[in-house]
Amino acid sequence: MKPNLINGKWEATGHGVENINPSDIMDVIDVYAQAGRAETEAAIAAAAEAFPAWSLSTPQQRHDILHRAGDEILTRCEELATLLAREEGKILAEARGEVTRAGHIMLFFAGEALRQRGELRESVRPGVQVDVTREPVGVIGVITPWNFPIAIPAWKIAPALCHGNTVVFKPAELVPGCAWALVDILHRAGMPPGVLNLVMGKGAVVGQTMLEDARVDAITFTGSQVTGARVAAASLPLMRKVQLEMGGKNPLVVLDDADLDVAVDCALDGAFYSTGQRCTASSRLIVTRGIHDRFVAALAERVSQLRVGPALAENTQIGPVVDSIQLSQDIDYIATARRQGGVLRAGGDTVRLQTEGYFLQPALITETHPDMQINREEVFGPVASVIAVEDYEAALAMANDTPFGLSGGICTTSLKYASDFKRKAQVGMVMVNLPTAGVDYHVPFGGRKASSFGPREQGSHAAEFFTVVKTAYTRP
């Protein structure tokens, strides 16, 4: 059984849960200890106790640990990518990309530990100096989803530690393997006891205990809107900082003047790669009439040719859906879209292979209307819908006609439309002639409206969440 890490010690529990491969449900990856309320509280206490010393640790110490961890992740890329593909179902090439990204994030924040910023100001009063500095927040609760099982934990834990905070990390139930590997690497890289704690277990138990405990000073969360709202509601009475990344219903606009090949590539990648299980996936393809039929025909052909298969098989392009619950949700969304008038142009059927897994041929649904369920709710699977519109203005209005606001893209050769879309799309991230998913690790990540709440993640902007500002006045 793989144990939890509490106060620098690996602690097994009486109850373990099997981690199952979604490409082959007979394949048990390992058994992972399940923390309960007592273990979670012990982890929080350890993080609180470790905070004063860690908050005063030197930037060199924090740099060195994160650097060692980043190096090890990159050195062990193939092995970690195999684990990731096996437990989450992402194909090996994508898993390698994600592991590499996690390694780069560690190295970026290793450097960031040495790059403190501050301001020295002259006071408006004579003879007084003002300096503005940033200090760590305290104990950070890190609650993560299953779809990027190493990159999302890395991009929350690395800045937390880099800026001098201590961490209680609760990974998603479906992906304890990558979480355990990441914590093991950081632990051996030299984290002092209590600075980084791992508590695997149920959201309703481990997560809920973290929400209710006033010793947790801030929570960074990625997951569903429902749980995000819970995190916010539990945190407000405690005046606790929160950073919430939730769903998306990301539009990709394709205009008449787009390069057809670029548009089809963007849609295929953005909507279906990583089995569509990305919060930045292009789930609404908004297409002007002049290019609509050509675009749909070309995309439908490419979608029906996508090779669905086990994540570890070299020629697979689309791995399995993560579990049976997600698979039946995807199938229900496709069925409802058809009942409401959508036309299934490609895919949409489950796929039977030699191993039993959760395989679904990506689905392209056309002739959809903006008020259909498929265009209002996040599916989080390999399903995309096409909405036909008259012109750019209608496309922009349609793109913004959603409660979400994470990512949005446009395919066009017009500088005028590209510039206008960059300015007016109500999203946190805009892509021009690029898929809506697939972002850099050194620049801000996040959205607006119902997609995100709180300061941005990643890059130097991460400091806004993981530090508090202090203004000091001195009369020398």
Ligand code: ADP
């Ligand atoms: P998803 O639909 O992607 O699984 P969830 O919001 O259910 O999204 O899960 C995201 C993370 O939130 C997971 O780590 C999950 O265990 C955790 N979680 C679920 N319920 C709660 C809760 N009540 N309190 C805290 N965390 C929770």
